């Protein structure tokens with residue numbers, strides 16, 4: 171099976187946080203929905219950004235769509251084919267209206283105005299967001315913004331999705347709707363999530379980032395963890 175994205179032995183630290191990733195290996199194959207969990211600050215967002223070349227590892231390799239990627243120009247194609255939905259929608263949405271935000275990517279990719287109008291309509295329809303079309307983006311609720319960021323990324327028809335905590339700020343019905351959407355999309359995806367119910371519903375495989383490395387999660391450890399049972403007297 172040809173892998174779509176792969177981090178091999180990635181080492182990365184920030185000047186103030188020197189050992190975030192310490193030989194992290196993560197691979198994504200076609201049809202997979204890999205859920206990535208790990209404690210706050212474990213380095214999950216950092217790893218997603220390395221996979222699309224927004225951060226440069228100090229050691230290790232990124233292989234994307236069959237080619238090793240090193241230089242910034244190697245990542246232009248990767249960022250076009252791997253759509254990253256940021257943890258904070260305000261890092262991603264910057265146009266005055268929802269329709270303009272969703273149109274921005276395909277216009278930037280050289281699609282015609284007529285094609286883009288169709289893409290915006292279809293993408294908003296598919297995500298059930300047509301009612302938000304002409305709304306001012308920065309006045310949307312947190313959950314609405316999150317769905318609009320997904321629409322903006324899907325409008326670029328990526329081959330792969332990288333989703334950083336996509337259920338943040340979503341109420342339960344919206345989370346269920348997102349689950350239904352993600353499990354019917356054809357794209358392979360890596361999903362960072364702290365939400366065990368969501369992970370269980372979407373993951374085809376789960377891994378954990380711990381002490382800078384990726385550990386597989388076996389069936390026994392997977393899903394919701396229950397607290398220790400109270401000792402019963404008598």
Ligand SMILES: Nc1ncnc2c1ncn2[C@@H]1O[C@H](COP(=O)(O)OP(=O)(O)OP(=O)(O)O)[C@@H](O)[C@H]1O
Nearest residue numbers: 184186187190208209210211212213214215216217
């Ligand atoms: N730009 C930065 N400069 C310095 N340190 C950073 C920067 N971005 C992240 N860090 C630090 O690197 C570590 C990993 O951050 P990262 O955001 O990748 O973790 P995470 O696993 O995604 O966390 P969370 O689950 O809380 O979102 C954290 O200790 C964080 O404070």
